[in-house]
Amino acid sequence: MNSTTFTIYKGERTIKETITPGKTLLELIQSIPSVEIDAPCGGKGSCGKCRVKILEGTVSEPDQEELRLLSREELKRGIRLACKTRPEGSVSVRLDAGTEGARIKESGGLPFKGTTDSLLKRINLALPVANLEDQRSFEQRILETLSSLPGIPEDMGMNHKTRALLSSLQDRKIYNLEISCCGSEITRIRTAEQAAGLSASNNGSGGPASGSPVCALAVDIGTTTVVAYLLDLETGERIGSASALNSQKAYGADVISRIEYIGENPERLKELQTRIVVQIEELCFRVLNETDRSEEDLLGIFAAGNTTMMHILQGLSPRSLAEAPFLPVSTVTMILTPGEINSNLPDWMRFILLPSLSAYIGADIIAGILSTEMAETDELCLLVDIGTNGEIALGNREKMTSCSTAAGPAFEGANIRCGSAGIPGAVSAVSGKGSSISWETIGGKEMTGICGSGIIDLTAYLLKSGLADYTGRLQDESDWGDSPAEGAEFLKEVDGELRFVWTDGVKELYFSQKDLREVQLAKGSIAAGISTLIKESGSTMDDIKHVYLAGGFGSYINTDSALAVGLLPEELRGKIRSVGNSCGGGVIRCALSREEMEKCERIKKNCGYVELSSHPGFQEEYMMSMYFPETVT
Amino acid sequence: MADLEQISELMQKGKAKEVKELCQEAVDGGVAAQTILDDALLAAMNIVGVKFKNNQVFVPEVLIAARAMNAGLEVLKPHLEAGGAEAKGKAVLGTVKGDLHDIGKNLVKIMLEGKGLEVIDLGTDVAPEKYIEAAKENGANIIALSALLTTTMTQMENVVKAAEDAGIRDDVTIMIGGAPVTQSFCDSIGADIYTPDAATAAEKAMEVCG
Numbered sequence: 041m042n043s044t045t046f047t048i049y050k051g052e053r054t055i056k057e058t059i060t061p062g063k064t065l066l067e068l069i070q071s072i073p074s075v076e077i078d079a080p081c082g083g084k085g086s087c088g089k090c091r092v093k094i095l096e097g098t099v100s101e102p103d104q105e106e107l108r109l110l111s112r113e114e115l116k117r118g119i120r121l122a123c124k125t126r127p128e129g130s131v132s133v134r135l136d137a138g139t140e141g142a143r144i145k146e147s148g149g150l151p152f153k154g155t156t157d158s159l160l161k162r163i164n165l166a167l168p169v170a171n172l173e174d175q176r177s178f179e180q181r182i183l184e185t186l187s188s189l190p191g192i193p194e195d196m197g198m199n200h201k202t203r204a205l206l207s208s209l210q211d212r213k214i215y216n217l218e219i220s221c222c223g224s225e226i227t228r229i230r231t232a233e234q235a236a237g238l239s240a241s242n243n244g245s246g247g248p249a250s251g252s253p254v255c256a257l258a259v260d261i262g263t264t265t266v267v268a269y270l271l272d273l274e275t276g277e278r279i280g281s282a283s284a285l286n287s288q289k290a291y292g293a294d295v296i297s298r299i300e301y302i303g304e305n306p307e308r309l310k311e312l313q314t315r316i317v318v319q320i321e322e323l324c325f326r327v328l329n330e331t332d333r334s335e336e337d338l339l340g341i342f343a344a345g346n347t348t349m350m351h352i353l354q355g356l357s358p359r360s361l362a363e364a365p366f367l368p369v370s371t372v373t374m375i376l377t378p379g380e381i382n383s384n385l386p387d388w389m390r391f392i393l394l395p396s397l398s399a400y401i402g403a404d405i406i407a408g409i410l411s412t413e414m415a416e417t418d419e420l421c422l423l424v425d426i427g428t429n430g431e432i433a434l435g436n437r438e439k440m441t442s443c444s445t446a447a448g449p450a451f452e453g454a455n456i457r458c459g460s461a462g463i464p465g466a467v468s469a470v471s472g473k474g475s476s477i478s479w480e481t482i483g484g485k486e487m488t489g490i491c492g493s494g495i496i497d498l499t500a501y502l503l504k505s506g507l508a509d510y511t512g513r514l515q516d517e518s519d520w521g522d523s524p525a526e527g528a529e530f531l532k533e534v535d536g537e538l539r540f541v542w543t544d545g546v547k548e549l550y551f552s553q554k555d556l557r558e559v560q561l562a563k564g565s566i567a568a569g570i571s572t573l574i575k576e577s578g579s580t581m582d583d584i585k586h587v588y589l590a591g592g593f594g595s596y597i598n599t600d601s602a603l604a605v606g607l608l609p610e611e612l613r614g615k616i617r618s619v620g621n622s623c624g625g626g627v628i629r630c631a632l633s634r635e636e637m638e639k640c641e642r643i644k645k646n647c648g649y650v651e652l653s654s655h656p657g658f659q660e661e662y663m664m665s666m667y668f669p670e671t672v673t
Numbered sequence: 674m675a676d677l678e679q680i681s682e683l684m685q686k687g688k689a690k691e692v693k694e695l696c697q698e699a700v701d702g703g704v705a706a707q708t709i710l711d712d713a714l715l716a717a718m719n720i721v722g723v724k725f726k727n728n729q730v731f732v733p734e735v736l737i738a739a740r741a742m743n744a745g746l747e748v749l750k751p752h753l754e755a756g757g758a759e760a761k762g763k764a765v766l767g768t769v770k771g772d773l774h775d776i777g778k779n780l781v782k783i784m785l786e787g788k789g790l791e792v793i794d795l796g797t798d799v800a801p802e803k804y805i806e807a808a809k810e811n812g813a814n815i816i817a818l819s820a821l822l823t824t825t826m827t828q829m830e831n832v833v834k835a836a837e838d839a840g841i842r843d844d845v846t847i848m849i850g851g852a853p854v855t856q857s858f859c860d861s862i863g864a865d866i867y868t869p870d871a872a873t874a875a876e877k878a879m880e881v882c883g
Contacts (some may be wrong), residue, residue: 084823084853104856292823300823362824363771364798512731537728553728560731653773653797663733663776 047132048075049095065099065122065133066090070290070311077135078461080454082292082301083123085109087455090122097131100124148590148620149411149629156276156632159223159392160339162254163189164232167215178206182229186219198226199377201387205229220254220339220388222375223634227339228388254337255279257324258631260404260624261316261345261353262286263295263428264452264461267624268323270331273339276632280331282323285461287315288352293454294428295348299362302352310382312352317383324385335386342631344394344623346402346429347371354393355381364653366399373641392637394630395644400444405431407626409643410636412588412619415440419585422570424608425622426492426594428452430566433647434573434584441577441648445569450562451492451593458549460489467549468596470497474505474526477542487544490551493596498551499559500601502540503668507531510670512560514538514553563607564666570609571665572658576650581611590622606669677704680713680745685721687737689744696748706752710789714742714749718787722872725780732776735871739783760791762882764815764848765807767795769828774821777851777871781817784875790815790882801828801835808836808845814882817874818864820851829854830862846881850874 044059046068055075059068069077081087088109095118102115106124122133167181168174176184183196206229209217216232253274260267267283291301291312302308320341328335343353347368351358354376356369374393378385394403405425414421416437423433428449433442453459453466460466465488469480479494481487490498502508506525507515514531516538517524532541532550539550574581587608589597599616602608608616619625629636652658680699683691692714699709721738724730764785768778775797782792793807804816816836820826829849836842848866849859859867866881868874 081853082823085855085857086853296822296824359824362822364773511734513729557728557731659775659779663736666731666733 044127044130046127046130047096048072048135049132050075050135059127059130063126065092065120065125065127065131066290068127069122069135075135076285076287077122077290078293079123079290080293080297080449080452081123082294082297084297085121085124087293088121088457089454091119091136092122092125093134094118094120094125095132095134098128099131100126100128148595148622149408149625150413150619152276152411152625152629152632152636154629154633154635156273157191157634158256158273158632159634159637160254160256160273160390160631161221162339163192163219163221165189165217165219167217169215178209179203182206182217182219182226186221186226192221193224195224196221196226197224198229201377202226202229222340222390222392225375225390227390252333252337254339255333256339256631257320257327257341258624258627259320259323259341259343260407260621260627261320261343261349262404262623263346263349264289264293266316266319266323267621268320268327269624269628270327270333270338271628271631273632278628279333280327282327282330284319284323285463287319288312293449293452295346295358296362298352299348299358302358304357304359306357309352309355309357313355313382316349316353317381321383321385338389340390340392341385342392342394342627344403344407344627344630346404347396347399348402350393350396350403353381353391361399366651368396368399371396371398371644373637392630394627394640397442397644397647398444398649400429401431401433401442401647401649404623404626405433405442406640406643406647407624407630408588408590408619408622409433409440409626409647410629410639411622411625412586412590414586414588415639415643415646420579420583421586421588422574422584422612423588423590423622424566424570424594425591426451426566426589426597426607427591428454430569432566432569432573434577434579435647439577439648440643440646441573441650443569443573443576443650443652445565445652447562447565448558450558451495453489453491453495455558456490456495456555457552458489459495459555460491462491462493462593462596463488465489466491467494467498469598470494470501472501475529477501477527477530479542487547487549490549491596492593493598495551495555495559496563496605496607497598497601498540499556499563499668500598500604502551502556503604507540508556508668510668512556512666512668514540514556559605560666560668563605564662567606567609567665568658568662569652572652572655572661573650575657576655581609584612584615587612587616588619588622589616590619594618595620604669606665606667610669677709677713677716680709681717681720684714684717684741684745685738687734687741689737689741692741693744693748696745700748700752706749709745710749710753714745715787715789718742718783722784722787722875725784726870726872732780735780735783739787742787761789762815762878763791763793763811763813764817764878765793765795765804765811765813766817766819767799767804768797768819768821769825769832770798770800771828772820772822772825773797774819774851777821778819780871781819781850781874784871785817785878788875788879790875790878801831804832805835805839805841808841809839813845815846815848815878817848817850817878820849820854823853826851826853826858829864833863848874848877848881 048055079090085105218235220228270280360367373395396402430447464483465485467490541550
């Protein structure tokens with residue numbers, strides 16, 4: 041046999057696959073859905089993060105980019121970039137144990153105080169007895185009886201798959217039914233017996249009690265993190281949650297890399313769609329298990345994410361989102377069956393997908409606007425959602441406008457050399473000044489890298505300590521002469537570049553001049569987006585009463601540091617409030633209340649959009665916003 | 674007698690008003706416009722370029738230095754034309770189709786002009802045929818392409834092809850750059866030169882035109 045095998049060691053697991061000739065290690069790993077790998081740049085060979093260790097076997101020689109991104113010592117140890125390395129025969133490699141256990145983002149926004157009245161309902165229905173005077177069809181009998189109930193739409197109906205379930209009613213004289221609906225659509229019809237029987241058998245195996253309440257899943261599909269919340273549709277309570285890093289990360293950290301991977305190839309679109317669908321299914325079963333609920337009681341899944349994430353989930357090509365003039369295929373609210381998006385979840389469930397506004401103001405922002413109730417107040421509010429893209433919305437009950445800026449992946453840690461996502465071990469907070477510096481890692485774990493909130497804190501520390509000036513230049517002898525700033529001992533020149541180097545005794549991390557420049561680009565684009573949007577809407581900083589910081593990164597950021605580095609304008613100090621995962625909060629509202637779903641439609645209709653890339657004042661504003669504030673205290 | 678060194682320093686700091694005044698003084702004092710251009714303005718931009726490449730200064734500093742240079746150039750231009758000064762080379766520059774990023778492209782423009790090259794700036798979202806038209810029309814030595822998105826950088830290959838189809842491939846050097854662009858990408862699409870930053874782009878462009 042001369043077939044070549046590919047063996048992956050990851051944590052405790054060993055995975056063996058046959059090698060398809062000509063593929064890179066990254067491409068081989070991408071084809072195994074159960075194996076996760078980080079590839080923030082999507083295999084371009086520019087970020088240097090898809091590192092693997094070659095244990096055995098011959099592989100291609102390192103190319104120019106690998107030589108640039110890997111040290112001689114690393115290459116000697118067998119460390120290579122998966123995207124650049126091709127096996128030449130059988131190989132075995134080791135991957136990092138993995139990134140399971142992402143920070144669970146608490147659902148955010150303002151607490152929902154409305155009444156629970158979900159689109160998803162389960163109703164016990166007693167049908168009128170049929171006889172020669174009443175020869176209505178089973179379907180008509182059900183629809184008409186349902187519509188006579190309070191709170192049920194008049195235009196109830198069902199698709200043909202559900203209709204097929206009616207045949208089973210012919211056999212017996214059945215008048216007591218359990219009907220599940222999604223809005224005006226009947227999604228499941230069971231006899232009361234069937235419904236009770238299932239619950240009873242579950243009881244026998246220690247499952248949920250008979251007549252346990254119906255629930256829905258609310259999912260926030262972040263480019264980086266996916267979070268699912270399980271909701272009790274009777275009490276409106278959140279009964280559980282689960283999260284994971286978006287499994288599409290093997291195709292790039294940002295939406296553009298993923299769109300590029302898909303290109304014009306429908307198979308690849310399906311590949312990424314499968315990734316997210318399977319992930320939602322896994323989170324769904326994980327949270328059901330943890331809360332001891334049955335899938336029988338789960339009627340549907342509400343989801344929101346940015347426009348690209350929505351397109352991929354919906355199986356719509358995101359290609360035109362990435363090129364001017366940035367056209368989405370569709371931005372409407374969608375209610376889809378699992379089969380329509382290649383999900384294996386039971387037929388009675390529905391995916392209720394929130395609407396988007398434009399290519400770069402997605403359902404996640406509409407959900408965010410909803411959860412902060414900024415469209416329902418007279419006071420002017422600013423919502424800033426910071427991730428790979430910075431999305432900004434400004435407005436109140438009267439009018440609303442929004443914009444999106446490409447912050448780049450710096451705040452997700454992707455183009456920062458020692459950067460990392462917000463995973464255990466990531467430095468998430470830095471404090472102190474000069475020689476006295478202290479930091480925290482997520483979960484108190486041994487430090488592995490630095491994530492967005494840590495990067496902003498560290499930048500503020502550098503400015504405060506006089507180790508970097510307002511232009512973003514790390515200082516050296518030419519600046520301080522014989523009396524170096526306190527903390528200068530952390531600055532070291534490596535390969536002709538100044539770096540801030542610190543260690544916990546086990547692991548050494550650094551933050552380089554180039555990293556600081558990346559922060560300037562990222563924070564500059566957000567700051568410029570904010571000021572452009574304010575000017576565009578004819579208001580002033582003073583008019584703004586509330587600032588809501590949202591997003592995975594926005595929730596953890598230290599507000600003082602954000603002001604110190606000029607990510608947010610100083611004039612907004614005192615008005616800023618972190619609202620956590622505002623998208624998650626918005627999806628939860630939609631799951632609980634039809635009225636909230638309708639509000640999404642109003643927001644979509646009333647919210648304007650300012651395209652910054654062609655905005656005359658933006659580029660100038662952007663460049664000047666790359667500076668840090670001149671006085672940092 | 675104005676001090677060229679002083680003009681250079683003020684320009685590096687982006688002091689447009691002072692640069693303009695001192696250039697005027699120098700011209701009035703009989704210094705050849707070409708000398709002021711070469712030894713003060715271009716020299717200063719050269720220093721800014723090197724610092725930018727080494728990450729010692731960043732985008733805003735380059736931008737305000739460029740503004741100061743333009744303020745000085747305004748004064749010098751009438752005298753330069755009188756002297757019949759010629760550009761050292763011509764480059765057609767633009768961000769590729771579907772891509773609206775212009776900061777990187779503008780930096781390249783500044784750096785190329787800082788080397789004394791003439792730049793025909795086509796702006797952003799430029800279709801392949803536009804580059805070719807402009808290159809033919811102006812007899813350009815260089816076509817310089819910028820792309821900031823992995824989805825749009827594939828357009829660069831279309832420009833290379835368009836140059837081949839138009840029969841001008843051998844007459845122009847195609848240079849590419851932008852965050853997602855790499856040397857191996859450059860090789861794979863048959864472009865001539867990839868540079869990781871604007872200052873290096875200007876150096877390479879000078880080699881092409883020199």
